[in-house]
Amino acid sequence: MAATSVYSSPGFDFSNQLRNNFLTEKGLPLPKATSTGTTIVGCLFEDGIILGADTRATEGPIVADKNCEKIHYITESIRCCGAGTAADTEFVTNFISSNMEMLALTHGRKPRVVTAMTMLKQYLFRYQGHVGAALVLGGVDATGPNLFTIHPHGSTDKLPYVTMGSGSLAAMAVFESGWKANMSREDALQLVKDAISAGIFNDLGSGSNVDACIITANHTEMLRNVEMPNQRVQKEKTYVFRRGTTAWKKENIRDLIVSEDVTPVGTEAMDTS
Amino acid sequence: MYSHVYTMASFRIVPDNQPKTAQVQSKNSLGLHDTLEYGPRTIQAEAQSEGGLRSRLESWEETQDNLKLNMLRNVHGLHAPMRLLMERRIVAASPHMPALPQSNIHLDILMGRDETIEPGDVFGATVSGPPLDIHKDMERKLRM
Numbered sequence: 001m002a003a004t005s006v007y008s009s010p011g012f013d014f015s016n017q018l019r020n021n022f023l024t025e026k027g028l029p030l031p032k033a034t035s036t037g038t039t040i041v042g043c044l045f046e047d048g049i050i051l052g053a054d055t056r057a058t059e060g061p062i063v064a065d066k067n068c069e070k071i072h073y074i075t076e077s078i079r080c081c082g083a084g085t086a087a088d089t090e091f092v093t094n095f096i097s098s099n100m101e102m103l104a105l106t107h108g109r110k111p112r113v114v115t116a117m118t119m120l121k122q123y124l125f126r127y128q129g130h131v132g133a134a135l136v137l138g139g140v141d142a143t144g145p146n147l148f149t150i151h152p153h154g155s156t157d158k159l160p161y162v163t164m165g166s167g168s169l170a171a172m173a174v175f176e177s178g179w180k181a182n183m184s185r186e187d188a189l190q191l192v193k194d195a196i197s198a199g200i201f202n203d204l205g206s207g208s209n210v211d212a213c214i215i216t217a218n219h220t221e222m223l224r225n226v227e228m229p230n231q232r233v234q235k236e237k238t239y240v241f242r243r244g245t246t247a248w249k250k251e252n253i254r255d256l257i258v259s260e261d262v263t264p265v266g267t268e269a270m271d272t273s
Numbered sequence: 274m275y276s277h278v279y280t281m282a283s284f285r286i287v288p289d290n291q292p293k294t295a296q297v298q299s300k301n302s303l304g305l306h307d308t309l310e311y312g313p314r315t316i317q318a319e320a321q322s323e324g325g326l327r328s329r330l331e332s333w334e335e336t337q338d339n340l341k342l343n344m345l346r347n348v349h350g351l352h353a354p355m356r357l358l359m360e361r362r363i364v365a366a367s368p369h370m371p372a373l374p375q376s377n378i379h380l381d382i383l384m385g386r387d388e389t390i391e392p393g394d395v396f397g398a399t400v401s402g403p404p405l406d407i408h409k410d411m412e413r414k415l416r417m
Contacts, residue, residue, distance in 0.1 A: 006361050006380060007338070010330035011393035017327065098390045106388050126333055130326060 033085045034059045035132075037205020039167030040070060040081035041195045042136045043179060044160040045188035048145045048216035049138040052192035053081045054167065054200050055225070056207035063207070067225070071213045074116050075100050077220055078139030079213050083165035084152060085132035092133045096120055113139040113146040117156055125154030134164045140217050167199025167206040174198045189214065193227050200229065282343040288332040290325065302412070357383075 024030065040053045057065035064086075072080045072093035078100070082089025096119050100111045117137055124131055135150040149162040161179050163171040174195040183191070192212055199206045210227040213220065264270065301307035306314050342354040364379045381387045 006365050006384060007334040008384075008386060008391055008393045010333070011391065011396035012330065014327045095390065095392065095395070102388050102390065126330065128326060128329065 032060050033087060033132075034064050035085055035205075037167075037203070038070060038083040038165030039163065039171050039196055039199025039203060039206040040083050040136050040165050041163045041171050041175065041192055041199075042081065042138045042147045042149075042161065043175065043183075043188060043192060044145055044147055044181075045185060046182040047185060048140045048214070049147055050188050050192050051079055051081050051136060051138050051213045051215070052196045053211045054196055054206040055209045055211060056200075056205070057086050058205055066208050069211065069224070071211055071222070073097060074137070074139070075104070075111055077110070077141065077215055077217075078113055078116055078137070079215060079220070079222075080116070080120075080138075081136040081164070083134040083136075088131045088133040089135065092120065092123065092131060093135070095123075110141060112141040112143065113137060113148065114143075117148045117150065120150050121154045121156050124150065124152060129153040136162050136164050138215060140215050145215070163195065163199075165199070165206065167203035170198040170202040171195035185214065189226075197227070197229060282346070283336075284340055284343060285336050286340060288329050288336045290329075 020030070035058055037056070037058045038054060040051075042049060042051045051071055053070035055065075055067045055070065056063055057068040068086070070081050070083070070089075072082055072089070074080050074093060074097045080093050080096075082093060096116055099119060100116055103115065104111050116139075120135060120137065124133065129152045132152050133150075134152055136147070137150060138147040139145070147159060147162060149157045149159065149164055160181070161175045163169075163175065172195075174191070178191045178194065189212060193210055196206075196210045196212075200208070200210070208228075208230050209225045210229075212223040212226045214223065215221075301310070308314075342357070345353040345357070361380065361383055364383060365377065367375065367377060369375065378387065
């Protein structure tokens with residue numbers, strides 16, 4: 001007797017796998033996913049954590065989104081920056097955010113950053129790196145400010161300042177020369193802005209504006225587009241065509257109603273009050 | 274007389290990489306290829322290429338569950354996993370018709386997934402369409 005499985009299914013459908021393998025062998029490439037060739041950073045300062053990100057999403061060599069949001073919400077005082085495949089980072093952070101909310105409701109306590117980190121790393125390890133999400137997770141909980149980095153295969157690091165993405169080397173250079181323990185809020189924010197700007201101007205996969213998020217024990221402040229160093233220049237002339245630029249030769253208006261005949265139905269006239 | 278052979282209880286946390294074999298996936302209850310339902314056997318359908326991620330995901334929960342059950346057996350004795358498995362089996366035997374939207378909250382509670390959201394919930398884990406599965410489900414139901 002075939003017993004129904006008590007386990008839940010993984011949710012993915014592999015029925016096209018045979019066909020896809022056959023097509024790639026014949027030379028047809030798989031479609032490219034939108035990636036966030038990115039610079040994301042996080043750093044510890046005296047009151048908490050500051051996370052920073054650029055805002056460019058790329059699809060191969062093309063810029064798919066000039067102002068996307070890479071700092072995702074996990075809980076009220078935990079945020080996560082995502083680099084890698086945009087869909088993967090978006091889904092994974094949403095998924096973990098939902099589970100953290102369920103956990104908070106179950107236990108009646110504010111959830112911790114390590115919980116989110118453990119959920120993320122176990123999920124990413126299960127998929128052996130196929131879920132292309134490189135994350136910088138930071139937040140303040142009952143144990144204090146915590147900053148983690150999570151790689152697509154599931155490895156994690158706990159560090160006072162981290163960078164991820166294609167612009168991580170440029171940003172890390174800025175951090176290594178400028179970071180000190182217990183920085184003030186203004187200094188830390190300026191350092192994060194400098195690090196992201198280094199990624200924006202020196203890495204082709206990062207660009208557009210700088211986003212930042214300041215997380216302290218009792219307040220989270222999201223600074224969307226705190227710096228916009230790549231604004232488009234105002235055009236010098238206007239290129240609007242004036243009315244009547246294109247000459248027209250013939251005008252033909254067809255009435256949709258060919259003929260109309262009103263016949264009142266019933267003894268009284270229609271009451272349209 | 275029985276010869277008592279103890280097979281090694283598996284403590285794997287992560288599923289093993291299955292060796293690539295040509296398996297009959299279209300099995301009927303006797304373990305043979307079900308021609309009536311799936312048509313004649315084809316090599317293409319049987320050759321399992323790139324089963325790596327798929328088999329890993331499908332046996333993930335089972336592997337971790339086995340680990341916990343084996344630990345329970347070693348610590349408390351055979352009765353501990355046996356009771357859990359018995360409860361699961363009782364609860365999984367749903368008396369309802371195998372109509373498509375079926376949810377078993379009692380089983381979810383026993384398996385510990387009543388207060389979590391899984392990728393399967395988000396991506397619609399229900400199997401495709403009624404026509405193919407009703408026969409198997411009715412067979413299963415009537416044999417009980």
